[in-house]
Amino acid sequence: MAAERFFNSELEDGVKKQYAGIGEMKIAHNPGLLMVMGIGSCIALALYDKYVKVGGMAHIMLPDSRGGRKAKKSCKFADEAVLILLEEMLRHDAKKMQIVAKIAGGASMFSVMDTLQIGEKNAAVVKEMLIEEGIKLVAEDVGGNYARSVILDTCTGEFTVKAKGGVKNL
Protein backbone atom coordinates (compact mmCIF):
# COMPACT_ATOMS: atom_id res chain seq x y z
CA MET A 1 0.00 0.00 0.00
CA ALA A 2 2.87 2.33 0.82
CA ALA A 3 4.33 1.88 -2.64
CA GLU A 4 0.95 2.46 -4.18
CA ARG A 5 0.61 5.79 -2.43
CA PHE A 6 4.08 6.81 -3.44
CA PHE A 7 3.22 6.39 -7.08
CA ASN A 8 -0.22 7.83 -6.86
CA SER A 9 0.56 11.05 -5.19
CA GLU A 10 3.38 13.46 -4.86
CA LEU A 11 3.60 17.10 -4.06
CA GLU A 12 4.02 20.05 -6.36
CA ASP A 13 4.46 23.35 -4.53
CA GLY A 14 2.94 21.66 -1.52
CA VAL A 15 -0.13 20.70 -3.50
CA LYS A 16 -0.99 17.05 -3.65
CA LYS A 17 -1.03 15.54 -7.12
CA GLN A 18 -3.15 12.49 -7.84
CA TYR A 19 -3.03 10.40 -10.98
CA ALA A 20 -6.03 8.53 -12.29
CA GLY A 21 -4.96 5.32 -14.06
CA ILE A 22 -7.13 3.62 -16.66
CA GLY A 23 -10.61 3.09 -15.25
CA GLU A 24 -9.87 4.98 -12.04
CA MET A 25 -11.25 8.17 -10.61
CA LYS A 26 -9.82 10.67 -8.16
CA ILE A 27 -11.51 13.33 -6.08
CA ALA A 28 -9.88 16.27 -4.33
CA HIS A 29 -10.86 19.32 -2.39
CA ASN A 30 -8.91 22.54 -2.77
CA PRO A 31 -5.92 22.50 -2.95
CA GLY A 32 -5.27 19.58 -5.23
CA LEU A 33 -4.19 18.60 -8.69
CA LEU A 34 -5.88 15.75 -10.51
CA MET A 35 -4.06 14.35 -13.50
CA VAL A 36 -4.54 11.92 -16.34
CA MET A 37 -1.38 11.34 -18.32
CA GLY A 38 -0.93 10.31 -21.91
CA ILE A 39 -4.41 9.46 -23.12
CA GLY A 40 -5.32 8.65 -26.70
CA SER A 41 -8.84 7.39 -27.27
CA CYS A 42 -9.60 7.38 -23.54
CA ILE A 43 -11.52 10.31 -22.09
CA ALA A 44 -10.52 12.43 -19.14
CA LEU A 45 -13.77 13.61 -17.59
CA ALA A 46 -13.50 16.39 -15.03
CA LEU A 47 -16.37 17.56 -12.83
CA TYR A 48 -15.93 20.71 -10.79
CA ASP A 49 -17.94 22.72 -8.29
CA LYS A 50 -16.38 26.16 -8.08
CA TYR A 51 -18.29 27.21 -4.94
CA VAL A 52 -17.37 24.19 -2.84
CA LYS A 53 -14.04 23.93 -4.69
CA VAL A 54 -14.13 20.23 -5.14
CA GLY A 55 -13.13 18.45 -8.33
CA GLY A 56 -13.17 14.93 -9.67
CA MET A 57 -11.48 13.29 -12.59
CA ALA A 58 -12.27 9.97 -14.25
CA HIS A 59 -10.14 8.11 -16.80
CA ILE A 60 -12.63 6.41 -19.10
CA MET A 61 -11.58 3.67 -21.47
CA LEU A 62 -14.52 2.16 -23.36
CA PRO A 63 -17.92 3.51 -24.44
CA ASP A 64 -20.24 0.98 -22.83
CA SER A 65 -20.28 -1.73 -20.23
CA ARG A 66 -22.18 -4.13 -22.51
CA GLY A 67 -25.17 -4.65 -20.32
CA GLY A 68 -23.45 -4.46 -16.95
CA ARG A 69 -22.78 -8.14 -16.42
CA LYS A 70 -20.76 -7.24 -13.38
CA ALA A 71 -22.37 -6.31 -10.09
CA LYS A 72 -19.85 -3.60 -9.42
CA LYS A 73 -19.87 -0.64 -11.75
CA SER A 74 -16.63 0.73 -13.06
CA CYS A 75 -15.21 4.02 -14.26
CA LYS A 76 -13.71 2.16 -17.21
CA PHE A 77 -16.96 2.58 -19.09
CA ALA A 78 -18.35 5.90 -20.30
CA ASP A 79 -21.95 4.95 -19.58
CA GLU A 80 -21.21 4.22 -15.92
CA ALA A 81 -18.38 6.63 -15.18
CA VAL A 82 -20.45 9.81 -15.34
CA LEU A 83 -22.87 8.52 -12.69
CA ILE A 84 -20.15 7.11 -10.45
CA LEU A 85 -18.10 10.30 -10.52
CA LEU A 86 -21.17 12.45 -9.98
CA GLU A 87 -22.25 10.40 -6.98
CA GLU A 88 -18.77 10.66 -5.50
CA MET A 89 -18.74 14.43 -6.05
CA LEU A 90 -22.05 14.74 -4.18
CA ARG A 91 -20.64 12.66 -1.35
CA HIS A 92 -17.82 15.20 -1.16
CA ASP A 93 -20.27 18.06 -0.58
CA ALA A 94 -20.57 19.28 -4.16
CA LYS A 95 -24.01 20.56 -5.19
CA LYS A 96 -25.38 19.09 -8.37
CA MET A 97 -26.64 22.46 -9.59
CA GLN A 98 -23.14 23.93 -9.36
CA ILE A 99 -21.23 21.16 -11.04
CA VAL A 100 -19.83 21.73 -14.51
CA ALA A 101 -18.02 19.26 -16.73
CA LYS A 102 -14.94 19.47 -18.93
CA ILE A 103 -13.67 16.67 -21.14
CA ALA A 104 -10.61 15.87 -23.21
CA GLY A 105 -9.36 12.90 -25.20
CA GLY A 106 -11.23 10.67 -27.60
CA ALA A 107 -8.52 10.72 -30.22
CA SER A 108 -7.89 8.09 -32.84
CA MET A 109 -4.18 7.39 -32.95
CA PHE A 110 -3.65 4.29 -35.06
CA SER A 111 -5.29 3.60 -38.37
CA VAL A 112 -5.42 -0.13 -37.48
CA MET A 113 -7.94 0.70 -34.80
CA ASP A 114 -9.90 3.30 -36.74
CA THR A 115 -12.68 0.90 -37.57
CA LEU A 116 -13.61 0.61 -33.90
CA GLN A 117 -13.95 4.39 -33.50
CA ILE A 118 -13.51 3.98 -29.75
CA GLY A 119 -12.47 7.58 -29.18
CA GLU A 120 -15.41 9.05 -31.01
CA LYS A 121 -17.89 6.73 -29.28
CA ASN A 122 -16.37 7.43 -25.87
CA ALA A 123 -16.85 11.16 -26.32
CA ALA A 124 -20.39 10.73 -27.63
CA VAL A 125 -21.51 8.54 -24.73
CA VAL A 126 -19.97 10.83 -22.11
CA LYS A 127 -21.76 13.84 -23.62
CA GLU A 128 -25.03 11.96 -23.78
CA MET A 129 -24.78 10.94 -20.13
CA LEU A 130 -23.94 14.51 -19.09
CA ILE A 131 -27.04 15.79 -20.84
CA GLU A 132 -29.12 13.08 -19.21
CA GLU A 133 -27.86 14.15 -15.79
CA GLY A 134 -28.30 17.83 -16.57
CA ILE A 135 -24.62 18.63 -16.11
CA LYS A 136 -23.37 21.46 -18.26
CA LEU A 137 -20.38 20.70 -20.48
CA VAL A 138 -18.42 23.95 -20.42
CA ALA A 139 -15.25 22.95 -22.25
CA GLU A 140 -14.04 20.15 -24.45
CA ASP A 141 -10.97 19.21 -26.42
CA VAL A 142 -11.78 15.94 -28.14
CA GLY A 143 -10.96 14.10 -31.35
CA GLY A 144 -7.90 14.43 -33.52
CA ASN A 145 -5.12 11.89 -33.82
CA TYR A 146 -2.84 12.94 -30.99
CA ALA A 147 -2.33 12.12 -27.32
CA ARG A 148 -3.10 14.45 -24.44
CA SER A 149 -2.24 14.92 -20.80
CA VAL A 150 -4.79 16.61 -18.60
CA ILE A 151 -4.59 18.42 -15.26
CA LEU A 152 -7.50 19.76 -13.20
CA ASP A 153 -6.61 22.35 -10.56
CA THR A 154 -9.22 22.15 -7.82
CA CYS A 155 -8.37 25.66 -6.65
CA THR A 156 -9.31 27.43 -9.87
CA GLY A 157 -11.13 24.76 -11.85
CA GLU A 158 -8.58 25.29 -14.56
CA PHE A 159 -8.43 22.37 -16.96
CA THR A 160 -5.07 22.20 -18.70
CA VAL A 161 -4.63 20.03 -21.76
CA LYS A 162 -1.11 19.31 -22.94
CA ALA A 163 -0.55 17.82 -26.37
CA LYS A 164 2.11 17.62 -29.06
CA GLY A 165 0.79 20.83 -30.56
CA GLY A 166 0.96 22.85 -27.33
CA VAL A 167 -0.86 23.62 -24.11
CA LYS A 168 -4.46 24.77 -23.79
CA ASN A 169 -6.19 26.12 -20.72
CA LEU A 170 -9.87 25.37 -20.77
Place this chain on the structure above:
Amino acid sequence: MKEKEEDGDGDGDSEFELNAFQKDALNELGNIASCHAVTSLAEMTGVTIDIEVPTVDVVSIKDAEKLIEAEKMVAGIFVQIDGGFSGYLQVLFPERSAFHLVDILMGKTPGETKSIETEMEQSAVVEIGNMLASSFCDGIADFFHFSLMPSPPSFAFDMMGAMLENAIIAVVQAQETEHVILFRCDFQEETEKGIYGYILLFPQHDSLKKMLSMLEAEVRQDKSEMK
Protein backbone atom coordinates in the same frame (compact mmCIF):
# COMPACT_ATOMS: atom_id res chain seq x y z
CA MET B 1 -9.74 18.90 4.59
CA LYS B 2 -11.37 15.81 3.36
CA GLU B 3 -9.63 13.76 0.82
CA LYS B 4 -10.14 10.27 -0.29
CA GLU B 5 -8.67 8.07 -2.91
CA GLU B 6 -11.23 6.13 -4.78
CA ASP B 7 -10.97 3.75 -7.59
CA GLY B 8 -14.35 2.88 -8.87
CA ASP B 9 -13.22 -0.32 -10.32
CA GLY B 10 -14.73 -3.74 -10.33
CA ASP B 11 -11.97 -5.95 -9.04
CA GLY B 12 -10.65 -9.17 -10.35
CA ASP B 13 -13.26 -11.49 -11.74
CA SER B 14 -10.56 -12.65 -14.09
CA GLU B 15 -7.52 -12.86 -11.88
CA PHE B 16 -4.58 -14.04 -13.86
CA GLU B 17 -1.31 -15.13 -12.40
CA LEU B 18 1.76 -16.81 -13.78
CA ASN B 19 3.74 -19.34 -11.80
CA ALA B 20 7.52 -19.33 -11.73
CA PHE B 21 7.84 -21.94 -14.46
CA GLN B 22 5.49 -20.09 -16.77
CA LYS B 23 7.31 -16.83 -16.17
CA ASP B 24 10.66 -18.44 -16.97
CA ALA B 25 9.29 -20.06 -20.07
CA LEU B 26 7.85 -16.80 -21.34
CA ASN B 27 11.03 -14.93 -20.54
CA GLU B 28 12.94 -17.45 -22.59
CA LEU B 29 10.48 -17.13 -25.43
CA GLY B 30 10.84 -13.36 -25.28
CA ASN B 31 14.58 -13.80 -25.37
CA ILE B 32 14.51 -15.91 -28.50
CA ALA B 33 12.10 -13.63 -30.28
CA SER B 34 13.93 -10.46 -29.41
CA CYS B 35 17.28 -11.92 -30.44
CA HIS B 36 15.74 -12.63 -33.82
CA ALA B 37 14.46 -9.09 -34.05
CA VAL B 38 17.59 -7.36 -32.92
CA THR B 39 19.83 -9.40 -35.20
CA SER B 40 17.87 -8.22 -38.18
CA LEU B 41 18.03 -4.64 -36.95
CA ALA B 42 21.80 -4.94 -36.70
CA GLU B 43 21.98 -6.33 -40.21
CA MET B 44 19.90 -3.49 -41.57
CA THR B 45 21.59 -0.60 -39.82
CA GLY B 46 25.09 -1.93 -39.24
CA VAL B 47 25.07 -1.03 -35.56
CA THR B 48 25.60 -3.54 -32.80
CA ILE B 49 22.67 -3.86 -30.48
CA ASP B 50 22.48 -5.09 -26.90
CA ILE B 51 19.26 -6.49 -25.54
CA GLU B 52 18.27 -6.59 -21.94
CA VAL B 53 16.68 -9.72 -20.55
CA PRO B 54 13.03 -9.42 -21.49
CA THR B 55 10.48 -9.13 -18.73
CA VAL B 56 7.00 -10.53 -18.56
CA ASP B 57 4.59 -8.73 -16.30
CA VAL B 58 1.00 -9.31 -15.41
CA VAL B 59 -0.29 -5.84 -14.67
CA SER B 60 -3.68 -4.52 -13.75
CA ILE B 61 -4.81 -2.06 -16.36
CA LYS B 62 -5.04 0.84 -13.96
CA ASP B 63 -1.37 0.42 -13.06
CA ALA B 64 -0.09 -0.23 -16.57
CA GLU B 65 0.91 3.36 -17.14
CA LYS B 66 3.04 3.38 -14.03
CA LEU B 67 5.46 0.97 -15.70
CA ILE B 68 6.41 3.58 -18.22
CA GLU B 69 6.84 7.32 -18.52
CA ALA B 70 3.40 8.18 -19.79
CA GLU B 71 4.35 11.53 -21.26
CA LYS B 72 7.57 10.46 -22.95
CA MET B 73 7.47 11.08 -26.68
CA VAL B 74 8.01 7.94 -28.71
CA ALA B 75 7.76 7.07 -32.38
CA GLY B 76 6.67 3.63 -33.33
CA ILE B 77 4.29 1.21 -34.85
CA PHE B 78 1.29 -0.81 -33.82
CA VAL B 79 0.63 -4.21 -35.32
CA GLN B 80 -2.17 -6.68 -34.83
CA ILE B 81 -1.12 -10.33 -34.83
CA ASP B 82 -3.26 -13.23 -35.94
CA GLY B 83 -2.66 -16.84 -36.78
CA GLY B 84 -1.35 -19.39 -34.30
CA PHE B 85 -1.49 -16.70 -31.73
CA SER B 86 -3.34 -13.42 -31.45
CA GLY B 87 -2.48 -10.17 -29.78
CA TYR B 88 -0.90 -6.82 -30.40
CA LEU B 89 2.68 -5.81 -30.84
CA GLN B 90 4.28 -2.41 -30.57
CA VAL B 91 7.78 -1.32 -31.43
CA LEU B 92 8.59 2.04 -29.91
CA PHE B 93 11.61 4.31 -30.09
CA PRO B 94 12.16 7.30 -27.83
CA GLU B 95 12.26 10.55 -29.78
CA ARG B 96 16.02 10.88 -30.07
CA SER B 97 16.61 7.26 -31.01
CA ALA B 98 14.02 7.60 -33.73
CA PHE B 99 15.83 10.64 -35.12
CA HIS B 100 19.08 8.70 -34.99
CA LEU B 101 17.57 5.76 -36.87
CA VAL B 102 16.28 8.07 -39.57
CA ASP B 103 19.77 9.54 -39.91
CA ILE B 104 21.28 6.08 -40.35
CA LEU B 105 18.67 4.84 -42.75
CA MET B 106 18.62 7.90 -44.93
CA GLY B 107 22.38 8.37 -44.92
CA LYS B 108 22.32 11.71 -43.19
CA THR B 109 24.94 13.03 -40.82
CA PRO B 110 24.17 12.11 -37.20
CA GLY B 111 22.05 14.80 -35.58
CA GLU B 112 20.56 16.09 -38.82
CA THR B 113 17.07 14.73 -38.30
CA LYS B 114 15.14 16.88 -35.85
CA SER B 115 11.57 15.82 -36.44
CA ILE B 116 9.47 13.01 -37.80
CA GLU B 117 7.04 14.80 -39.98
CA THR B 118 7.78 14.09 -43.59
CA GLU B 119 6.59 10.92 -45.19
CA MET B 120 10.17 9.80 -45.76
CA GLU B 121 11.05 10.14 -42.09
CA GLN B 122 7.90 8.35 -41.02
CA SER B 123 8.38 5.51 -43.41
CA ALA B 124 11.96 5.05 -42.23
CA VAL B 125 10.66 4.47 -38.69
CA VAL B 126 7.80 2.30 -39.97
CA GLU B 127 10.19 0.15 -41.99
CA ILE B 128 12.49 -0.47 -39.06
CA GLY B 129 9.61 -1.03 -36.69
CA ASN B 130 7.92 -3.38 -39.08
CA MET B 131 11.09 -5.34 -39.62
CA LEU B 132 11.58 -5.70 -35.87
CA ALA B 133 7.95 -6.70 -35.44
CA SER B 134 8.02 -9.33 -38.14
CA SER B 135 11.28 -10.87 -37.02
CA PHE B 136 10.00 -10.90 -33.44
CA CYS B 137 6.93 -12.76 -34.71
CA ASP B 138 9.11 -15.10 -36.76
CA GLY B 139 11.03 -15.94 -33.62
CA ILE B 140 7.86 -16.96 -31.83
CA ALA B 141 6.39 -18.75 -34.84
CA ASP B 142 9.57 -20.75 -35.45
CA PHE B 143 9.66 -21.86 -31.86
CA PHE B 144 6.09 -23.15 -31.88
CA HIS B 145 6.00 -24.29 -35.50
CA PHE B 146 2.92 -22.29 -36.33
CA SER B 147 2.51 -19.27 -38.53
CA LEU B 148 1.80 -15.72 -37.47
CA MET B 149 0.32 -12.99 -39.60
CA PRO B 150 1.11 -9.46 -38.53
CA SER B 151 -1.22 -6.79 -39.92
CA PRO B 152 0.24 -3.86 -41.85
CA PRO B 153 1.82 -1.48 -39.35
CA SER B 154 0.30 1.82 -38.40
CA PHE B 155 2.49 4.65 -37.26
CA ALA B 156 2.26 7.20 -34.49
CA PHE B 157 4.64 9.67 -32.92
CA ASP B 158 3.23 10.71 -29.57
CA MET B 159 3.09 10.13 -25.82
CA MET B 160 4.00 6.62 -24.71
CA GLY B 161 1.03 6.36 -22.35
CA ALA B 162 -1.40 6.81 -25.20
CA MET B 163 0.39 4.24 -27.34
CA LEU B 164 0.15 1.67 -24.57
CA GLU B 165 -3.45 2.55 -23.89
CA ASN B 166 -4.41 1.66 -27.45
CA ALA B 167 -3.10 -1.86 -27.09
CA ILE B 168 -4.75 -2.26 -23.68
CA ILE B 169 -8.07 -1.14 -25.11
CA ALA B 170 -7.73 -3.63 -27.94
CA VAL B 171 -7.12 -6.48 -25.49
CA VAL B 172 -9.88 -5.46 -23.09
CA GLN B 173 -12.30 -4.88 -25.94
CA ALA B 174 -11.92 -8.50 -27.02
CA GLN B 175 -12.01 -10.02 -23.56
CA GLU B 176 -13.25 -8.38 -20.45
CA THR B 177 -10.32 -8.41 -18.10
CA GLU B 178 -8.68 -6.40 -15.38
CA HIS B 179 -5.18 -7.52 -16.30
CA VAL B 180 -2.96 -7.43 -19.31
CA ILE B 181 0.15 -9.45 -19.86
CA LEU B 182 2.97 -7.34 -21.03
CA PHE B 183 6.13 -8.66 -22.66
CA ARG B 184 8.68 -5.93 -22.50
CA CYS B 185 12.03 -6.05 -24.18
CA ASP B 186 14.38 -3.07 -24.08
CA PHE B 187 17.34 -2.85 -26.37
CA GLN B 188 20.12 -0.39 -26.91
CA GLU B 189 23.06 0.22 -29.14
CA GLU B 190 26.21 -1.32 -27.73
CA THR B 191 28.12 1.93 -27.73
CA GLU B 192 25.18 3.67 -26.02
CA LYS B 193 25.40 6.41 -28.57
CA GLY B 194 21.90 6.59 -29.59
CA ILE B 195 19.46 3.82 -30.25
CA TYR B 196 17.10 2.63 -27.58
CA GLY B 197 13.86 0.91 -28.16
CA TYR B 198 11.10 -1.18 -26.74
CA ILE B 199 9.21 -4.14 -28.09
CA LEU B 200 5.90 -4.63 -26.32
CA LEU B 201 3.69 -7.65 -26.85
CA PHE B 202 0.14 -7.83 -25.53
CA PRO B 203 -1.19 -11.36 -26.00
CA GLN B 204 -4.87 -12.19 -25.84
CA HIS B 205 -5.45 -14.32 -22.76
CA ASP B 206 -6.68 -17.34 -24.73
CA SER B 207 -3.61 -17.26 -26.90
CA LEU B 208 -1.35 -16.97 -23.92
CA LYS B 209 -2.94 -19.98 -22.25
CA LYS B 210 -2.52 -21.97 -25.43
CA MET B 211 1.08 -20.91 -25.70
CA LEU B 212 1.78 -21.86 -22.09
CA SER B 213 0.33 -25.32 -22.50
CA MET B 214 2.43 -25.82 -25.63
CA LEU B 215 5.51 -24.75 -23.70
CA GLU B 216 4.73 -27.15 -20.89
CA ALA B 217 4.23 -30.00 -23.35
CA GLU B 218 7.57 -29.21 -24.93
CA VAL B 219 9.37 -29.31 -21.60
CA ARG B 220 7.72 -32.58 -20.63
CA GLN B 221 8.80 -34.11 -23.92
CA ASP B 222 12.38 -32.93 -23.41
CA LYS B 223 12.45 -34.45 -19.97
CA SER B 224 11.21 -37.83 -21.16
CA GLU B 225 13.77 -37.81 -23.95
CA MET B 226 16.53 -37.24 -21.44
CA LYS B 227 15.56 -40.35 -19.50
